[in-house]
Amino acid sequence: MSEIRLVNLRKEFKDVVAVNDVSITFPTSSVTCLLGPSGCGKTTMMRMIAGLESTTSGEIYIDNDKVTNVPVSKRGIAMVFQYPVVYRGLNAYRNIEVPLLVDKLPPETRKDRIHNVVEILGLEDSLYKNVEELDLGTMQKVAVARAVARQSKIILFDEPITNVDAEAKIQLERALKRLSKQLNQTIVYVTHDQTEAMTLADQIVLMKDGNIIQFEDPRNLYNFPCNTFGGWFLGNPGMNFFEHSIEKLKDLSHFSSPLFSSPLEISQLGDSLNGMKKITIGIRPEKVVLSTSRKENMVPGKVMRKFIVTGGQYLVKVKIDDLIIKAKVNPSLGQQIQEKIWVECPLEWVSLFKEDGSRLKSGFTI
Amino acid sequence: MIAVELRDITKSFDNLSVLKNVNLSIEENSITVIYGAPISGKSVLIRIITGLEKPDSGQLFLRREEVLNKSPGARNIGYVPQSFALYPHYTVYDNIAYPLKLMKVPKVTIRKKVEDMAEQLKIAHLLQKYPPQLSGGEKQRVALARGIIKESDIFILDDPLAGLDFKLREQLFDDLRLLQESLNATFIYTTSNPLESLALADYVGMLDQGRIMEFGSVEEMYHRPKYVKTMELLGFPAANCLDADLFRKNGENWCRTKLFDFPVELDSSVKLSSEEEKGTIVIRPQDITFERKIPEDFLKCQAQILLRHDLGGELVVHLEANGIPLVAVISQINSHLISEDELTIGISPSAIALFSKDKGYKLGYGVM
Secondary structure (H helix, E strand, C coil), X not given: CCCEXXXXXXXXXXXXXXXXXXXXXXCCCXXXXXXXXXXXXXXXXXXXXXXXXXXXXXXXXXXXXXXXXXXXXXXXXXEECCXXXXXXXXXXXXHHHHHHHHCCCCHHHHHHHHHHHHHHHCCHHHCCCEHHHCCHHHHHHHHHHHHHHCCCCEEEEECCCCCCCHHHHHHHHHHXXXXXXXXXXXXXXXXXXXXXXXXXXXXEEEEECCEEEEEECHHHHHHCCCEHHHHHHCCCCCCEEEEEECCCCCCCCEECCCCCCCCEECHHHHHHHCCCCEEEEEECHHHCEEECCCCCXXXXXXXXXXXXXXXXXXXXXXXXXXXXXXXXXXXHHHHHCCCEEEEECCHHHCEEECCCCEEEEECCCC | CEEEEEEEEEEXXXXXXXXXXXXXXXXXXXXXXXXXXXXXXXXXXXXXXXXXXXXXXXXXXXXXXXXXXXXXXXXXXXXXXXXXCCCCCCCHHHHHHXXXXXXXCCHHXXXXXXXXXXXXXXXXXXXXXXXXXXXXXXXXXXXXXXXXXXXXXXXXXXXXCCCCCHHHHHHHXXXXXXXXHHHCCXXXXXXXXXXXXXXXXXXXXXXXXXXXXXXXXXXXXXXXXXXXXXXXXXXXXXXXXXXXXXXXXXCEEEEECCCCEEEEEECCCCCXXXXXXXXXEEECHHHEECCCCCCCCCEEEEEEXXXXXXXXXXXXXXXXXXXXXXXXXXXXXXXXXXXXXXEEEXXXXXXXXXXXXXXXXXXXXXXX
């Protein structure tokens, strides 16, 4: 139950800015995922919170205590790394127990805590085996159990399931979900995998080039990215984007696009379009509606290609004038689709972005 | 027209049989994916086609001409290996130009071709850089450009996107397809990734334990699989496989599994060898329904949700029913149906395929 607050936190490696003056507060008792492609600064940021990396400038607070220069061991933070860190030569039980012995907890408390995490992580059968005999996934479970049993107020996870097999991945993710609900610890979890972040996080910090792009709950981040980067990075595939020139538009209250059956009303944006040369329309493929017969608000399109994607759905590439849009549709419609198709981009799922990629607005009316 | 044909190709290493009577006819101007698990024999097959390996027996035809006695160079095949294999001390330009320089193509032509190819693969801005300065995705684009720059009508791409993260692969799917269409060439493409196969392939050959178990158009292979592993593995997430016992009841063929019993209609060509036979039933993840009102004639059972993987537009649901792990897929708009952890799931019997346990071939489908 501890809040982590970063104020203008910066890290430079020679001439590279890994974390660029970031200010953010991670809420207490919840799971925050730091998500982004490799090199975005997420691991560096977490290592600074842990005290494993010095800061170039800025401050780190845990609750109201400034910990920027406090050594690792005094921050009261547990950490799980990409590769399991275990005490070789000890069995799994002893591995989990070591930090509890360091904390001088009475035997009954130690036993209770170990019993609880072992049950959640499904480690019963491996408990008295030497950790060196365990496979990578089980070893990582031991590392997680050790970090969790200590009941530190904060636990940091650095891509903990990247290197384990598919079955152990599911077990670990399931255990993490249960543990986070049960123990009220503040968890910061680094990953490059959007599914992992969307599955585990109460809120996601989306990062790129050392900056925070968006800090939001997973569903809002997915549905309404505040930047084209979020639209692209999340989703399989990511958002459709279409650039539109607005330079020559005399009336900025409406503009037409082949994607819409009638002009898009943008008067609600006020004067914010003044001086802009172009805007980008974004919509997620699964929000694009296709129909084999004409319906209200639909425009005609030509199917360029279709193929099967997750869960037997079809990804259909449709040409509308000179634009090509991707739509993800259910298996039965996907199979029926021939060359001609009707397309709707429902305005409540359309986002507009500025030239610099930042969001102008999401959700429109005709 | 057939561009590449393999007839009864067999290969063993130290008495270990790697390829067993492989027969394949690959249509020209198409993408044929050789799909299989990592040790199914894909790489050996590719090495035989390119000429890096000799088969123990069989015949290989390229452009309808027998080529087993021809050197790799004389076969004129473009090749993109799995690893990037770029020369670190050459610029991107020189890496791409290398195969043309070996062929002593005039410099002016090389420049034009390299620039065109770089433009097509969106790496024109990288031509003066060196491989160590590139990201994984950029290196793969350079490797693709180098493999494809050669003037040929047959290209082999050996799992070229392995190791790249999903976002990079997604971008390259589109580019590879466009590239094949613009070159009007035959692509033979190996992968063990189901989504890559489905996105790229015109045809799929299912390679398992050294044999091509099934071959057909990608739609045919997905919707009407004849071999158990095709149905299990050619799709994401992988389909659910359960052991089943076949038995006779009231003159009908029935299936018994740990979840439910149901009647099956066997394919007309199938003759059961004995009164009772072992089978494998396969259920695709999207055929498990969570509807509150499951239709009367669906099979039903209680299940517990272990984890909901949120892919954004859809959820992959990990379940357990009667001790059996199951995977289902549900679209995000229906996510309210899986808010409880304990629920009843339904499956239409007609969506359940039955395969022979021993040999893996299809026996029939469930019936209502």
